[in-house]
């Protein structure tokens with residue numbers, strides 16, 4: 001994967017909230033329950049289980065909350081603006097470039113779903129804890145989408161977790177995670193998310209699993225078209241190249257965070273009644289289907305028995 005360093009980034013699509021914006025400077029954030037009732041946040045993995053996977057990465061981040069680190073976040077206009085030639089060395093700017101690509105894609109693809117125009121939304125980078133329209137969350141819940149304020153939240157240290165604990169080391173795992181969260185935004189705009197909130201919240205054929213697999217499929221559809229996405233000037237592509245190895249990296253990430261794999265890794269038995277995101281095989285397959293077809297209309301996880 002090569003990002004185009006000549007692309008001009010739309011810095012209005014992300015905010016850096018810095019550290020402790022949810023906990024009052026290193027205070028302990030209380031994770032919002034992810035399951036039950038779709039008024040809550042929608043993450044990419046089973047939140048509670050992440051914490052069980054050896055130490056709880058959210059808590060580690062919290063412990064470091066008082067080290068006098070950056071308090072108010074950074075100004076992405078400056079850090080990620082074209083005036084900074086080293087901007088792509090910065091993880092925030094790379095992720096902003098992914099976000100720009102994902103939203104450029106949906107600007108084109110969303111109207112074809114027959115529900116009017118796409119509504120842009122921001123990604124918020126935070127460290128340790130954050131206040132959202134869905135309540136307060138800490139990093140332990142993993143990246144998530146909050147339907148109430150329609151925004152995406154991510155502590156970028158999650159990617160280290162994804163690489164070290166889940167073995168998903170390819171950098172293309174990062175835009176996959178973001179594209180999955182933007183998939184939840186699409187569902188929110190379409191009303192799919194609200195409808196799913198009335199269905200079962202766990203179990204192998206639950207509304208929750210259908211919602212999550214659809215978000216993976218939407219991520220695949222974006223990946224198929226990612227190299228076509230242009231920067232804010234409309235002239236420069238955001239990606240120079242995406243290789244087959246990159247796509248495999250995304251598939252591997254989707255696979256690594258299947259409910260069954262996470263349950264096994266956390267030392268428990270595989271219990272399908274507790275599935276909320278789908279199995280590794282399903283997540284891999286739905287991402288791949290989105291990628292192969294390149295059309296979000298084929299991501300109908302609610303209209304099939306073949307999940």
Ligand SMILES: [Zn+2]
Nearest residue numbers: 042043044212
């Ligand atoms: Zn999700």
